[in-house]
Amino acid sequence: MNDRHYTPAYIAEFVTNIISGEAPELVADFACGEGALLRAASIRWPHAKLIATDLDEAAVACLRGELRVHYAASLDFLNPPESYIDMQLSEFEGSISLILLNPPFSCKGRSSHQTSWNGINYRSSKALAFVLRSLIYLKPGGQVIALLPLSCLSSQKDAHVLESLSCQFEIEVIDQLQASAFKDCNVRVAVVRFTSRTVAAAGVASTEPPSMLTNLSPLFVTLVRGSYSNPPKKILTSGRYPLIHSTDLKRHSVTSARTVNSRRSTISSPAVLIPRVGRFRLDKICEYNLSTTSVLTDCVIAIIPASNSELIDLIGRMKDRYVDLDEAYSGTCAPYITLSRLQRFLARIAVCAVVPERSRDKIRLEVDTIAGRSSLEQKCAA
Ligand SMILES: C[S@@+](CC[C@H](N)C(=O)[O-])C[C@H]1O[C@@H](n2cnc3c(N)ncnc32)[C@H](O)[C@@H]1O
Numbered sequence: 001m002n003d004r005h006y007t008p009a010y011i012a013e014f015v016t017n018i019i020s021g022e023a024p025e026l027v028a029d030f031a032c033g034e035g036a037l038l039r040a041a042s043i044r045w046p047h048a049k050l051i052a053t054d055l056d057e058a059a060v061a062c063l064r065g066e067l068r069v070h071y072a073a074s075l076d077f078l079n080p081p082e083s084y085i086d087m088q089l090s091e092f093e094g095s096i097s098l099i100l101l102n103p104p105f106s107c108k109g110r111s112s113h114q115t116s117w118n119g120i121n122y123r124s125s126k127a128l129a130f131v132l133r134s135l136i137y138l139k140p141g142g143q144v145i146a147l148l149p150l151s152c153l154s155s156q157k158d159a160h161v162l163e164s165l166s167c168q169f170e171i172e173v174i175d176q177l178q179a180s181a182f183k184d185c186n187v188r189v190a191v192v193r194f195t196s197r198t199v200a201a202a203g204v205a206s207t208e209p210p211s212m213l214t215n216l217s218p219l220f221v222t223l224v225r226g227s228y229s230n231p232p233k234k235i236l237t238s239g240r241y242p243l244i245h246s247t248d249l250k251r252h253s254v255t256s257a258r259t260v261n262s263r264r265s266t267i268s269s270p271a272v273l274i275p276r277v278g279r280f281r282l283d284k285i286c287e288y289n290l291s292t293t294s295v296l297t298d299c300v301i302a303i304i305p306a307s308n309s310e311l312i313d314l315i316g317r318m319k320d321r322y323v324d325l326d327e328a329y330s331g332t333c334a335p336y337i338t339l340s341r342l343q344r345f346l347a348r349i350a351v352c353a354v355v356p357e358r359s360r361d362k363i364r365l366e367v368d369t370i371a372g373r374s375s376l377e378q379k380c381a382a
Pocket residue numbers: 001002003004005006007008029030031032033034035036037053054055056059075076077078079101102103104105
C-alpha cells in the first residue's frame with residue numbers, strides 16, 4: 001500500500017502560497033508521486049531547483065518527463081539503499097530551503113517506524129517519520145510544510161517526536177482540510193509548518209513574529225467555537241444549562257447569569273474561554289472550570305487542553321503574549337478573531353490547536369484559503 005492519495009492542485013497551490021519572502025533555491029518532495037506539490041512550486045518559483053523522489057518508479061519517470069527537475073530518483077525514503085542513488089541524495093543534506101510533503105499515512109494500529117535524527121532513534125507514525133527524515137536535508141532556516149493526518153498531532157505515538165522537534169522547530173498548524181479534500185480518503189488532514197527556530201528568530205525565513213518561548217514543550221488543544229445564537233436578553237434562570245456569552249467573561253473568570261435548555265454547543269471540560277467577537281482585554285482570558293455542562297454563545301471560543309494540568313500552563317502562556325492575541329482581533333465594526341488566526345497565535349506559544357469539524361467556521365476551508373480569507377472574515381464579523 002503506497003498511499004497514492006495525490007494532492008489536488010488547489011491544495012498544492014495553497015501550500016506554496018503559505019511561503020512568503022525570498023524564493024527558495026531548492027525545493028524537494030521525497031514522496032513526490034505525480035508531482036502536484038512540485039508542480040505548484042515550479043509555477044510559484046520558476047527558478048527554483050526541484051528534487052523529487054518516490055518509491056514508485058513509474059511516477060518518478062512520468063514526473064521527469066513533465067517537470068524540469070534538478071534531481072529525481074526512485075527510492076524508499078524511509079529505508080534508503082546504501083547505494084549510488086543514496087550517495088547522490090546525501091549531497092543535499094542540510095541544503096534544501098523548502099521541503100513539501102504529502103507523505104504516506106497508512107500505519108496499521110500500533111505499528112511504528114524508527115528514524116534516527118540528531119543521533120537519537122525515534123519511533124513514530126509513518127507520516128511523521130517522513131518529516132523527521134526529511135529534516136536531515138533541510139537547510140538551517142528552511143521550512144518543511146507537510147500535510148499530516150490530524151492523528152499525528154494528538155496521538156501518543158507521535159507526541160514524543162513532536163516534543164523533541166519543538167525545541168528546534170516552530171511547529172504551526174496552518175490549517176485543516178476537509179475530510180473530502182482527498183479522493184477516496186476520509187482522513188482529516190492538517191497543513192503543518194516546521195520552521196527552524198534559529199532562523200525564525202532572526203526573521204529570515206518566516207513572516208511570523210518569532211516565538212520567544214523557545215523552550216516550551218508543545219501543548220495540544222481543541223478549539224470549540226460556540227454556536228448558540230441570539231442569547232435571551234432577559235435573565236432566565238429556569239433553563240438546565242448555564243449560558244456563557246462574551247459579556248460573561250470578566251476578570252479572568254466566568255460568571256454566567258442566564259440559563260437555557262439547548263444542548264447545542266456545550267462544554268463540560270476545563271478550558272480557556274475568550275471572546276470571539278468584541279473588544280479583547282487581558283482579563284477576557286478566562287478559566288472555565290465548572291463541574292457542570294454549559295452552553296457557549298457564538299461569541300465565545302473555548303480552548304480545551306488535553307488535560308486539566310495543562311490548563312494553568314496554557315493560561316500562563318496566553319497571558320504572557322496577550323498583546324499578540326489582541327493583535328489577532330480585527331474587523332472594521334466589532335473586532336473579532338477567526339479560528340485560523342487563533343491557531344496562528346497559539347502556534348507561537350507552542351500550542352497546536354485542532355478544530356473539530358462541528359466547530360469550524362461555517363464556510364469550507366477551501367473557500368477560505370483560496371479566496372484569501374477576506375470573505376470568511378467578513379461573514380464571521382457579521
Ligand atoms: C499521498 S501520496 C503523495 C504524492 C505527492 N507528494 C502529492 O502530494 O501528490 C504519497 C506518495 O508516497 C509514496 N511512498 C509511499 N511509501 C514511500 C516510501 N517508503 N518512500 C518513498 N515514497 C513513498 C507513494 O508512492 C506516493 O506517491
